[in-house]
Amino acid sequence: MQHPSGKVSFGGLVLLALVAGVIYLGVMIVPFYVDNLDVKEAVAVAHNQLVQGADDFELRNTILDRTSRMGTHWERDQFDRDILVPGLGLTEDQIIIERSSVTPNVRIQVDYTRRVRFKPTNIVHTLHFRVVKDGIPGQ
Numbered sequence: 001m002q003h004p005s006g007k008v009s010f011g012g013l014v015l016l017a018l019v020a021g022v023i024y025l026g027v028m029i030v031p032f033y034v035d036n037l038d039v040k041e042a043v044a045v046a047h048n049q050l051v052q053g054a055d056d057f058e059l060r061n062t063i064l065d066r067t068s069r070m071g072t073h074w075e076r077d078q079f080d081r082d083i084l085v086p087g088l089g090l091t092e093d094q095i096i097i098e099r100s101s102v103t104p105n106v107r108i109q110v111d112y113t114r115r116v117r118f119k120p121t122n123i124v125h126t127l128h129f130r131v132v133k134d135g136i137p138g139q
Helices: 008-054 054-066
Strands: 072-076 081-084 095-099 105-116 123-136
Touching: 008 095, 008 105, 008 123, 054 095, 054 105, 072 105
Parallel strands: none
Antiparallel strands: 072 081, 095 105, 105 123
């Protein structure tokens, strides 16, 4: 038996809502993971600079410089309002550089968070990211 013309099944409606929800979440969250790929690239570039004898200050500056031109982050202004500003807003404290005293192994780790505001609501979710590059530079 066929459904009358114009009638929508409940299952079809639920499926349509799920597909729309997945697309919405993808549009809202995927850009943050794309920015994380850029952070991984910045850490890899800094790790490769170790071959040329770069010190920790130069490594941190490389990462901070590259991440200041990507993405956006939320900051509080002088009126205690959240404003969206360019760059990831990383600080030197979020970049950990460990050098082995026994081997030429160097580990660079960047821990940071990003806040996602789901439009049109004011729901905010925090995403935590950790980027690690560990190994002997140049290998």
